[in-house]
Amino acid sequence: MEERELIRLAHEARHRAYTPYSGFKVGAALLTKEGKVYQGCNIENASYGPTNCAERTAFFKAVSEGEREFEAIAIVGGKDEEGAYQTCAPCGVCRQVMMEFCNPREFRIMLEDGKGGIRVYTLEELLPLGFGPENLQ
Numbered sequence: 001m002e003e004r005e006l007i008r009l010a011h012e013a014r015h016r017a018y019t020p021y022s023g024f025k026v027g028a029a030l031l032t033k034e035g036k037v038y039q040g041c042n043i044e045n046a047s048y049g050p051t052n053c054a055e056r057t058a059f060f061k062a063v064s065e066g067e068r069e070f071e072a073i074a075i076v077g078g079k080d081e082e083g084a085y086q087t088c089a090p091c092g093v094c095r096q097v098m099m100e101f102c103n104p105r106e107f108r109i110m111l112e113d114g115k116g117g118i119r120v121y122t123l124e125e126l127l128p129l130g131f132g133p134e135n136l137q
Contacts, residue, residue, distance in 0.1 A: 001031055001035060001037070003074070003110055003118050003120070004118075006029045006031055006037070006072065006073075006074035006110060007029075007074045007076060007110060007112050007118060009029035009037055009039055009074065010027040010028050010029040010039070010054075010074040010075060010076045010112075011027055011076050012027065012029075012039065013027035013028060013029060013039035013040055013041045013054065013058075014026060014027025014041060014054070014076055014077065015027070015041075016039075016041045017041035017042050017043070017054070018041070018042070018043045018044055019042060019044050019080070020044060021044050021046070021048075022044060023079050023080040024042075024077060024078065024079055024080075025041070025042065025077060025078065025079075025080060026041065026042040026053065026054040026055075026075065026076070026077035026088055027039070027040070027041050027054055027075070027076050027077070028040045028041070028054035028055045028057070028058045028073055028074065028075050028076075029058065029073065029074045030055075030058040030059060030062055030070060030072075030073045031070065031071045031072045031073065031074075032062065032067050032069060032070055032071065033069040033070065033071050034069070036062075036067070038058045038059075038061045038062040038065075038067070039058060039061075040053075040054045040055060040056070040057030040058030040059070040060075040061060041054050041057060042054045042057070042077075043057065053090070053091060053093070053094050054075065054077070055073060055075060055090045055094040055097070055098070056093070056094055056097050058073065059094075059097050059098070059101065063101065068101060069101075070098075070101055070102050070107060071106075071107070071108065072107065072108040072109070072110060073090075073098070073107075073108075073109055073110065074110040074111075074112075075088055075089070075090060075109065075110070075111055075112075076088060076111075076112045078114065085112060085114040086113075086114040087111050087112070087113050087114060087119065088111060088112075089109075089111060089126065090109065090126070095123065095126055095127040095130070096127070096130075096131075098123050098127070099123065099127060099130045099131065099132040100132060100133065102123055103123075104122065104123040104124035104127065104130055104132070105122060105123075105124050106122065107122060107123040108120055108121070108122060109121045109122070109123060109126060
């Protein structure tokens, strides 16, 4: 799947975000090794703690359906206004969830830069010296 298509699917997911408190909507599109895509959006909660990020929503949906091998994720975000986008990197908790299921040297994280460009990183670049399942063997 091309980067632009995965970004488009992340934008589609962003439209479903539930953000009545921050107004900051995030969408994610997670690509499995077999080419299936799981979308996720951020979901806020009045007590803030139970809020869930778009990236984790996508991962949890995929894992709950039996998926365990992932190739890439596209993430887009910004304030509520249509077209108000900025580079939206995954938070530390989301990076740790990615580390649980992805090869840090191979898993790609695509971030739209708010100007139509796409920045691509590996998980290892965004989480150097990450702690994962291999550390517990």
